[in-house]
Amino acid sequence: xxxxxxxxxxxxxxxxxxxxxxxxxxxxxxxxxxxxxxxxxxxxxxxxxxxxxxxxxxxxxxxxxxxxxxxxxxxxxxxxxxxxxxxxxxxxxxxxxxxxxxxxxxxxxxxxxxxxxxxxxxxxxxxxxxxxxxx
Amino acid sequence: xxxxxxxxxxxxxxxxxxxxxxxxxxxxxxxxxxxxxxxxxxxxxxxxxxxxxxxxxxxxxxxxxxxxxxxxxxxxxxxxxxxxxxxxxxxxxxxxxxxxxxxxxxxxxxxxxxxxxxxxxxxxxxxxxxxxxxx
Amino acid sequence: xxxxxxxxxxxxxxxxxxxxxxxxxxxxxxxxxxxxxxxxxxxxxxxxxxxxxxxxxxxxxxxxxxxxxxxxxxxxxxxxxxxxxxxxxxxxxxxxxxxxxxxxxxxxxxxxxxxxxxxxxxxxxxxxxxxxxxx
Amino acid sequence: xxxxxxxxxxxxxxxxxxxxxxxxxxxxxxxxxxxxxxxxxxxxxxxxxxxxxxxxxxxxxxxxxxxxxxxxxxxxxxxxxxxxxxxxxxxxxxxxxxxxxxxxxxxxxxxxxxxxxxxxxxxxxxxxxxxxxxx
Amino acid sequence: xxxxxxxxxxxxxxxxxxxxxxxxxxxxxxxxxxxxxxxxxxxxxxxxxxxxxxxxxxxxxxxxxxxxxxxxxxxxxxxxxxxxxxxxxxxxxxxxxxxxxxxxxxxxxxxxxxxxxxxxxxxxxxxxxxxxxxx
Amino acid sequence: xxxxxxxxxxxxxxxxxxxxxxxxxxxxxxxxxxxxxxxxxxxxxxxxxxxxxxxxxxxxxxxxxxxxxxxxxxxxxxxxxxxxxxxxxxxxxxxxxxxxxxxxxxxxxxxxxxxxxxxxxxxxxxxxxxxxxxx
Numbered sequence: 001x002x003x004x005x006x007x008x009x010x011x012x013x014x015x016x017x018x019x020x021x022x023x024x025x026x027x028x029x030x031x032x033x034x035x036x037x038x039x040x041x042x043x044x045x046x047x048x049x050x051x052x053x054x055x056x057x058x059x060x061x062x063x064x065x066x067x068x069x070x071x072x073x074x075x076x077x078x079x080x081x082x083x084x085x086x087x088x089x090x091x092x093x094x095x096x097x098x099x100x101x102x103x104x105x106x107x108x109x110x111x112x113x114x115x116x117x118x119x120x121x122x123x124x125x126x127x128x129x130x131x132x133x134x135x
Numbered sequence: 136x137x138x139x140x141x142x143x144x145x146x147x148x149x150x151x152x153x154x155x156x157x158x159x160x161x162x163x164x165x166x167x168x169x170x171x172x173x174x175x176x177x178x179x180x181x182x183x184x185x186x187x188x189x190x191x192x193x194x195x196x197x198x199x200x201x202x203x204x205x206x207x208x209x210x211x212x213x214x215x216x217x218x219x220x221x222x223x224x225x226x227x228x229x230x231x232x233x234x235x236x237x238x239x240x241x242x243x244x245x246x247x248x249x250x251x252x253x254x255x256x257x258x259x260x261x262x263x264x265x266x267x268x269x270x
Numbered sequence: 271x272x273x274x275x276x277x278x279x280x281x282x283x284x285x286x287x288x289x290x291x292x293x294x295x296x297x298x299x300x301x302x303x304x305x306x307x308x309x310x311x312x313x314x315x316x317x318x319x320x321x322x323x324x325x326x327x328x329x330x331x332x333x334x335x336x337x338x339x340x341x342x343x344x345x346x347x348x349x350x351x352x353x354x355x356x357x358x359x360x361x362x363x364x365x366x367x368x369x370x371x372x373x374x375x376x377x378x379x380x381x382x383x384x385x386x387x388x389x390x391x392x393x394x395x396x397x398x399x400x401x402x403x404x405x
Numbered sequence: 406x407x408x409x410x411x412x413x414x415x416x417x418x419x420x421x422x423x424x425x426x427x428x429x430x431x432x433x434x435x436x437x438x439x440x441x442x443x444x445x446x447x448x449x450x451x452x453x454x455x456x457x458x459x460x461x462x463x464x465x466x467x468x469x470x471x472x473x474x475x476x477x478x479x480x481x482x483x484x485x486x487x488x489x490x491x492x493x494x495x496x497x498x499x500x501x502x503x504x505x506x507x508x509x510x511x512x513x514x515x516x517x518x519x520x521x522x523x524x525x526x527x528x529x530x531x532x533x534x535x536x537x538x539x540x
Numbered sequence: 541x542x543x544x545x546x547x548x549x550x551x552x553x554x555x556x557x558x559x560x561x562x563x564x565x566x567x568x569x570x571x572x573x574x575x576x577x578x579x580x581x582x583x584x585x586x587x588x589x590x591x592x593x594x595x596x597x598x599x600x601x602x603x604x605x606x607x608x609x610x611x612x613x614x615x616x617x618x619x620x621x622x623x624x625x626x627x628x629x630x631x632x633x634x635x636x637x638x639x640x641x642x643x644x645x646x647x648x649x650x651x652x653x654x655x656x657x658x659x660x661x662x663x664x665x666x667x668x669x670x671x672x673x674x675x
Numbered sequence: 676x677x678x679x680x681x682x683x684x685x686x687x688x689x690x691x692x693x694x695x696x697x698x699x700x701x702x703x704x705x706x707x708x709x710x711x712x713x714x715x716x717x718x719x720x721x722x723x724x725x726x727x728x729x730x731x732x733x734x735x736x737x738x739x740x741x742x743x744x745x746x747x748x749x750x751x752x753x754x755x756x757x758x759x760x761x762x763x764x765x766x767x768x769x770x771x772x773x774x775x776x777x778x779x780x781x782x783x784x785x786x787x788x789x790x791x792x793x794x795x796x797x798x799x800x801x802x803x804x805x806x807x808x809x810x
Contacts, residue, residue, distance in 0.1 A: 001674035003639045008668040012531065014419035014446040014488075019192060030193060032200065038488035041419040041446005043531050051675040057559060058570060059637030064669050065572065083419075083443035097194030099138045118675075126417065126448055128143040129199050134136035135186040135253075147396065149284040149311040149353075154597060165598060167605065173353035176284040176311005178396050218284075218308035232599030234543045261282065261313055263548040264604050269541035270591040270658075271809035273774045278803040289462060300463060302470065321810040327694055328705060329772030334804050335707065367464030369408045388810075398413040399469050404406035405456040405523075424732060435733060437740065502734030504678045533683040534739050539676035540726040540793075552801065554689040554716040554758075578758035581689040581716005583801050623689075623713035666687065666718050 002118075004051045005061045009071045011080035014041040015096040018085070039083060042125050044101070046075065048109060051118035062117065074108045098125040102133040137253075139186045140196045144206045146215035149176040150231040153220075174218060177260050179236070181210065183244060186253035197252065209243045233260040237268040272388075274321045275331045279341045281350035284311040285366040288355070309353060312395050314371070316345065318379060321388035332387065344378045368395040372403040407523075409456045410466045414476045416485035419446040420501040423490070444488060447530050449506070451480065453514060456523035467522065479513045503530040507538040542658075544591045545601045549611045551620035554581040555636040558625070579623060582665050584641070586615065588649060591658035602657065614648045638665040642673040677793075679726045680736045684746045686755035689716040690771040693760075714758060717800050719776070721750065723784060726793035737792065749783045773800040777808040 016039045017031040027035045034040070048071055050062045082088055084096040090104045102123040110119055124130040151174045152166040162170045169175070183206055185197045217223055219231040225239045237258040245254055259265040286309045287301040297305045304310070318341055320332045352358055354366040360374045372393040380389055394400040421444045422436040432440045439445070453476055455467045487493055489501040495509045507528040515524055529535040556579045557571040567575045574580070588611055590602045622628055624636040630644045642663040650659055664670040691714045692706040702710045709715070723746055725737045757763055759771040765779045777798040785794055799805040 003642065004672040004675035005639065006670050006672070010531075012445050012447055014444040017194070021192075030198075033486035036486050036488070036492070038491040039419040039444055039446070040417050040486040040488065041444070041448075042417055043446075043448040049672075054637070054639040054643075057561075059557070059635035059640045061639055061671075063570075081438035081441050081445040083441070083445065086443040087441070095194035097189070099140065099189040099196055100194045102138065103189075126415075130141050131196075132139040132141070132184075135139035145396075147310050147312055149309040152599070156597075165603075168351035171351050171353070171357070173356040174284040174309055174311065175282050175351040175353065176309065177282055178313040216303035216306050216310040218306070218310065221308040222306070230599035232594070234545065234594040234601055235599040237543065238594075261280075265546050266601075267544040267546070267589075270544035273777065274807040274810035275774065276805050276807070287464070291462075300468075319807075324772070324774040324778075327696075329692070329770035329775045331774055331806075333705075365464035367459070369410065369459040369466055370464045372408065373459075400411050401466075402409040402411070402454075405409035422734070426732075435738075500734040502729070504680065504729040504736055505734040507678065508729075535681050536736075537679040537681070537724075540679035550801075552715050552717055554714040573756035576756050576758070576762070578761040579689040579714055579716065580687050580756040580758065581714065582687055583718040621708035621711050621715040623711070623715065626713040627711070666685075 002051050003054055003061050004049050005064065005067070006047050006049045007064055007067045007071065009046045009048070009068070009076055010044060011046070011076045012041065012043050013079055013082050013084050014039040015084040015091075016040070017095055017097060019095060039085070044079075045124040045130075046071070046105065047122040047124075048105075049120040049122070050113060051120070052116060062113075070109060070112050074112060075105050098123055098129065098131045099133070102131045106133050137186050138189055138196050139184050140199065140202070141182050141184045142199055142202045142206065144181045144183070144203070144211055145179060146181070146211045146217075147176065147178050148214055148217050148219050149174040150219040150226075151175070152230055152232060154230060174220070179214075180259040180265075181206070181240065182257040182259075183240075184255040184257070185248060186255070187251060197248075205244065205247050209247060210240050233258055233264065233266045234268070237266045241268050272321050273324055273331050274319050275334065275337070276317050276319045277334055277337045277341065279316045279318070279338070279346055280314060281316070281346045282311065282313050283349055283352050283354050284309040285354040285361075286310070287365055287367060289365060309355070314349075315394040315400075316341070316375065317392040317394075318375075319390040319392070320383060321390070322386060332383075340379060340382050344382060345375050368393055368399065368401045369403070372401045376403050407456050408459055408466050409454050410469065410472070411452050411454045412469055412472045412476065414451045414453070414473070414481055415449060416451070416481045416487075417446065417448050418484055418487050418489050419444040420489040420496075421445070422500055422502060424500060444490070449484075450529040450535075451476070451510065452527040452529075453510075454525040454527070455518060456525070457521060467518075475514065475517050479517060480510050503528055503534065503536045504538070507536045511538050542591050543594055543601050544589050545604065545607070546587050546589045547604055547607045547611065549586045549588070549608070549616055550584060551586070551616045552581065552583050553619055553622050553624050554579040555624040555631075556580070557635055557637060559635060579625070584619075585664040585670075586611070586645065587662040587664075588645075589660040589662070590653060591660070592656060602653075610649060610652050614652060615645050638663055638669065638671045639673070642671045646673050677726050678729055678736050679724050680739065680742070681722050681724045682739055682742045682746065684721045684723070684743070684751055685719060686721070686751045686757075687716065687718050688754055688757050688759050689714040690759040690766075691715070692770055692772060694770060714760070719754075720799040720805075721746070721780065722797040722799075723780075724795040724797070725788060726795070727791060737788075745784060745787050749787060750780050773798055773804065773806045774808070777806045781808050 017034040052061045106121045152169040187196045241256045287304040322331045376391045422439040457466045511526045557574040592601045646661045692709040727736045781796045797807045
């Protein structure tokens with residue numbers, strides 16, 4: 001049987017939900033106050049889960065210090081205290097919904113973590129709205 | 136791969152665990168202080184998870200405002216500040232254990248949410264006792 | 271300078287806000303859904319703060335095991351899994367608002383704790399509504 | 406002795422720390438990543454404390470539904486899903502530090518709450534950084 | 541469909557990560573400050589999940605009072621306020637990483653719970669580092 | 676009126692409550708399982724509150740990055756992943772009760788923070804037992 005290890009990190013960012021192919025009215029109708037022209041923001045809580053077998057010499061599935069550093073380099077240093085729409089290239093043509101942010105984070109980390117490990121991401125936009133990828 | 140979106144809501148309700156087919160002694164023995172004649176109560180925290188594929192136009196698996204409104208209409212407006220045993224018809228002949236409450240909520244929401252989406256419910260009776268349906 | 275020690279306990283209870291001197295209409299108007307005839311309930315979180323000087327032999331302001339036992343005997347064993355209006359004598363003629371519950375708890379504990387110590391009580395009815403006595 | 410009642414609300418907003426009287430270098434040096442040109446954001450948790458004597462007829466210091474509505478009208482409807490620097494007039498010439506936001510909120514609510522009540526505000530910018538006004 | 545019930549318990553323990561087959565340098569390099577000679581410690585939060593079908597007579601998947609007592613007897617009475625490396629026999633030759641502690645707890649409880657029920661354990665070492673077994 | 680700013684930090688440490696002037700029996704009787712010979716441990720959550728007037732140029736009472744670094748240098752780098760009794764000189768002859776740890780932290784930080792600011796420390800040993808100094 002496998003074991004999962006989970007690391008919690010966070011970042012604070014501005015964003016705006018907007019589909020440039022739509023009219024202002026349609027954006028307002030679908031995204032409501034999340035479409036605010038001048039952006040709004042969140043304290044995002046991020047949980048990264050790595051699934052594998054513990055190494056018998058260390059008792060570790062994955063070194064949590066190494067996982068922390070990977071998340072810092074590939075996610076939080078790039079997203080924290082930023083405007084996701086304007087400052088993070090992945091969202092230049094992608095709406096920064098929680099679902100899309102989670103998938104972008106998953107892809108960034110999947111490229112760094114050996115394929116023997118499964119990877120899942122949970123992202124809290126608020127304590128009442130959060131997403132998991134993959135489900 | 137699919138994405139899950141989760142919405143947290145809550146309601147405050149009175150309830151009592153009791154099996155009318157049993158003697159008072161048997162009820163007391165099995166349910167203990169949860170069988171208190173005059174009811175007791177909880178702040179229930181409810182997490183509703185909807186699993187599907189994000190819509191490419193919105194980046195949404197499911198519009199969380201719509202999910203919030205569905206939960207309000209079909210669950211919290213009917214359960215909040217109520218006595219589950221006396222005020223909610225589903226528990227007229229069903230013991231309002233956390234397991235049964237979660238299944239009742241799941242059925243109420245399953246009828247409202249398109250079959251393309253999977254649905255799961257997590258219900259906290261206290262921060263130390265909670266249930267998931269389906270597991 | 272003095273030091274405060276704080277102990278967290280909890281109890282789950284049913285209650286109803288109601289003023290018997292008023293009409294049903296007036297009760298409904300003032301207390302809204304908190305006036306529900308058949309009660310509703312809460313997970314109450316209780317914080318008891320004792321203020322004094324640490325004993326040089328133990329480093330303790332107050333033995334937390336003793337404080338835990340006092341709260342159990344004089345508060346939670348009497349309130350937990352009960353209907354505050356019907357099962358707890360202090361509320362026979364006193365509306366069990368959070369403010370009044372906190373004052374009743376304070377009086378029960380004040381009688382047990384030596385006067386050299388100051389005493390304060392914080393009571394959470396929900397995570398969004400709570401009270402402190404004395405302020 | 407008086408009793409305090411506390412109501413928790415929240416809002417999600419973008420902001421940027423910036424002193425227009427300073428050079429870009431000085432702003433960067435003092436405010437660091439909080440000075441990001443394109444803003445960043447937070448989930449702000451707001452606790453409003455009202456201190457007074459419970460009314461003997463209701464057991465309430467202050468009707469929490471009324472307090473909730475006051476906070477909604479005078480604070481969260483004006484701040485939630487907004488850019489504090491650009492969308493909220495009070496910050497046109499005032500840096501939206503947590504300290505200043507708390508004082509602005511206090512002033513907005515102080516004007517609405519009778520002087521017989523004391524008023525205090527606690528504002529969480531993150532779970533690790535928060536402020537109280539007045540201290 | 542099955543239902544899961546989850547019980548939260550906790551224990552406070554000292555531990556040290558150390559592989560006796562390695563040099564002091566190698567231990568320091570791999571385990572860092574977790575290798576501190578004189579131990580360090582944690583408040584461990586433990587979630588035990590039991591999966592099965594609710595009994596139609598009780599509405600219970602598993603009696604939570606019984607689950608609480610099993611965890612107390614087989615886990616927390618043996619781990620709480622102990623030094624895992626020195627006081628708990630299972631770790632005499634097993635590094636008390638969170639992964640290994642979770643597996644030891646799972647084995648202790650699996651022996652007590654009927655095979656008709658599935659069993660999972662989640663163990664928080666800190667709120668930012670936690671593990672699930674089986675994944 | 677003054678404003679308070681609060682910073683949350685944490686450290687994980689082993690400790691043991693013990694009075695060397697007492698017999699083993701007396702230590703066991705007073706400190707119970709906290710007297711365990713081989714130590715136990717906690718995740719300590721530390722809140723440091725600094726009270727003063729916001730600087731009109733920054734809107735800051737105290738630069739939180741500076742406060743974070745002071746706490747790191749003078750407290751958490753010295754306490755984290757340590758055995759308080761054996762590794763931290765202040766407890767060589769002082770019982771590391773939560774009350775005494777809070778006072779030691781307060782003294783360490785008081786020496787670093789200008790006298791124009793008031794200083795208070797809150798230390799959580801567990802989420803159910805915590806202390807404030809000064810009260």
